[in-house]
Amino acid sequence: MNDEIPTCAELDEQLAPYVDGEASPESRRAVEAHLALCPPCRRLAEAEAAARTIVHGHREALRPHVPDALRARCDGFRRGSSDQAAATGSSPRTNQHSIVRRWVPLSLAATLVLAVAGVFLLGLNNRVEALTASLAADHVKCFKAYSTAGSIDPTDAAVRWEQDQGWSITVPSTEPSEQLRLVKVRRCFTTDGRSAHMMYMWRGAPLSLYVLPEDAGAAREEIINRFGCEAFVWCSEGRTYAVIADGHPQDLEDIVEYLKTRVK
Amino acid sequence: MVFRRNPGPPPGDSVAAEDAEFAQAALSHIDSLFGTALRLTRRAADAEDLVQDTYLKAFRASHQFARGTNLKAWLFTILHNTFRNMRRHDGRNPVDVDSDAVDRAAADVQGSPSPEQILARGTLDADLQAALDALPEAFRQAVWLRDVEELSYAEMAEVLDIPIGTVMSRISRGRRALLEALQDTRGTAERRVASR
Numbered sequence: 113m114n115d116e117i118p119t120c121a122e123l124d125e126q127l128a129p130y131v132d133g134e135a136s137p138e139s140r141r142a143v144e145a146h147l148a149l150c151p152p153c154r155r156l157a158e159a160e161a162a163a164r165t166i167v168h169g170h171r172e173a174l175r176p177h178v179p180d181a182l183r184a185r186c187d188g189f190r191r192g193s194s195d196q197a198a199a200t201g202s203s204p205r206t207n208q209h210s211i212v213r214r215w216v217p218l219s220l221a222a223t224l225v226l227a228v229a230g231v232f233l234l235g236l237n238n239r240v241e242a243l244t245a246s247l248a249a250d251h252v253k254c255f256k257a258y259s260t261a262g263s264i265d266p267t268d269a270a271v272r273w274e275q276d277q278g279w280s281i282t283v284p285s286t287e288p289s290e291q292l293r294l295v296k297v298r299r300c301f302t303t304d305g306r307s308a309h310m311m312y313m314w315r316g317a318p319l320s321l322y323v324l325p326e327d328a329g330a331a332r333e334e335i336i337n338r339f340g341c342e343a344f345v346w347c348s349e350g351r352t353y354a355v356i357a358d359g360h361p362q363d364l365e366d367i368v369e370y371l372k373t374r375v376k
Numbered sequence: 377m378v379f380r381r382n383p384g385p386p387p388g389d390s391v392a393a394e395d396a397e398f399a400q401a402a403l404s405h406i407d408s409l410f411g412t413a414l415r416l417t418r419r420a421a422d423a424e425d426l427v428q429d430t431y432l433k434a435f436r437a438s439h440q441f442a443r444g445t446n447l448k449a450w451l452f453t454i455l456h457n458t459f460r461n462m463r464r465h466d467g468r469n470p471v472d473v474d475s476d477a478v479d480r481a482a483a484d485v486q487g488s489p490s491p492e493q494i495l496a497r498g499t500l501d502a503d504l505q506a507a508l509d510a511l512p513e514a515f516r517q518a519v520w521l522r523d524v525e526e527l528s529y530a531e532m533a534e535v536l537d538i539p540i541g542t543v544m545s546r547i548s549r550g551r552r553a554l555l556e557a558l559q560d561t562r563g564t565a566e567r568r569v570a571s572r
Contacts, residue, residue, distance in 0.1 A: 128522075128544040129529070131551075156552060163551035166504065166558070167523040173501045174508070174524055175411040182424045186406060186431045257428060276419075299422065301429040305462035 117145045123153055131161045185257045240330045240345055243303075244354060247322050248341040250300055251356045254311060255318040260295045269297040273308060281308045281323050284374035290367060291315045314367055320356045321371055328352040344368045398438050402431065405448050408525055409455055415520050416459050418509055426462075430455040449531040452521070456535050507557035515550030522547050 118126060123146055129135040130143045147154045167174070266283035274280045277299065286294045293313045300309040300322065310321040333346040342364060343356045353375060355368045409430060413423035433454050434441075441450055508516055517536060521527045533540040 124548065125541040125544045128547040128551075131548075132522075134529075156548075159555045160548050160551040163519075163555040163558075164523055167508075167519060167551070167554065170501060170504055171524040171526075174505065175407055176414050178407055178410045179420075179424065182410065182427060183406060185428055186403060189428075189431050189435055253432065299425065301425045301458065301462065 116142055117149070118142050120146075120150065120153055127157055127160055131157060131164055188256065240328050240334060241336060243324075243328050243352070244334075244336045244343045244345055244356075246303065247300075247307075247320070247354050248343060248356055250303075250309065250322075251318065251320040251341060254296075254298070254309065254320070258296055258298075258311065260311070260313050260318065263293045263295060264297070266294050269294070269310075273297060277308070279325050281310075282375050283310055284321065284371050287370070290370055292319075292367065292370075314357065315361070317361065318358055319367070320354075321375060322352075322354040322356070323375065324352040326350065326352060346372070395438065398441070399435060401447055402434055402438075402451060405451055406431075408448060409451060412452065412520060412525065413455060413459075415508065415516055416456075416513075426455060426459060429458055433458065446531060448525075449527060449535060452525070452527070452531075452535045456517075456537075460537075503558060507554050510557055511550055511553055514546055515553055518543065518546035519550040519554060523551075 123143065126135065126139055126143050130140060135143065143157075147157055263286055266285045270281055270283045273283075281297075283294065283297060284292075286292060291314060294310065295313055296309075296311040298309045298311070299305050300307040303322075303324065306326070307322050307324040310323075312319045312321065327347045327350050328345075330345050330347045330352065333344060336343045336345060337360070341356050341358055342360050343354055344364070345352065345354045347353070353372070355364075355371055357364055406427065409427050410423060413426040413430075414420065417423045417426060430451060434451055437454075441447065508519065511519065518532070521532050521535065522529075527535065529540050529543050532543045536543065538546075
């Protein structure tokens, strides 16, 4: 082959634009010259063009239906953002201090802005505090996003978690005497999918138990108040645990102790 | 769709209006984001979480969106970064590609059903879904973003954080592997019918 005709290896990055009709005239001529001389590459180009035709022709059918609940949740985030902007009369990025002053009741978007800003503005230079801020934001977000009606079986949830995620957790049981009801166990994306988030209703109010399969370095049990939530954080046997509740409920220590003895 | 903001710091009302406009434009891509998330995670619950987190991050970081650039590609970048972080913590590497296996699979299409025969099959959509899901992840992303979401090569390079040449190579290899998988499905179905 002469210098203008690419080799088989050089064709690797030129076939897609050729098949898509986006190759430059020079590249197109070079590819066609190669294909005229190379039946194996010609078959590759034909196969690629056929696949492109099939997928592109069925792209609408391939797109799944978006669940209505997901659409509504994401739309709710937008409203939260608008509410927050309207409440402060400014954008989240230009008036963070005024948001801090009027943080109750915060919209979801404002809470998340604070979670990030807090690391920089509120002196959260400690890893445990920064983690807690993220979890507090996740706690608020999830209880806005998901229904708290009904309950799920803790044993089933633990089994399913281990099957899906590959590491085990103990899910403390629903306890009527403690007015504790398990509503959902989810993977927490706020921590990049690293942690388990057990969502409970306790005395009719949201309560979260997070488990991270790593030691965040909490020297002892720490009680941290962030963004209208109270958080108990502790580490044990290479894992980090956090219980987060809205506000400052009475007897929170008791339910933390109850969860602590059962989540091990 | 290209979302544009006015330059300079606008007054409060304008900011609220711009934020609303941004949110509206961003939410118009939810079908694309969910489809892509489902192809990435292959689990509806994880895909929902991924999309939800993408919107939360997008609304939070809307000021970082560069005026005049492609909002859909920007959202896809957030979605893929979130997914990559999640996978990193899983200890899995999404760019591991057995290129030799794909080359071997796609090199010989002789004796297989023609694309026309495949297109004629009534059950193509289900087979196509299955064949896409069976592709190595890097190829699945490349084919999906190009042929379903119709991103440009440059946008894909940014979303996937790989060189543009690699984008083109993965598109080609992914398409050929996909056709091979469809032909295998067709061949299996024909053998099943013949054995009855």
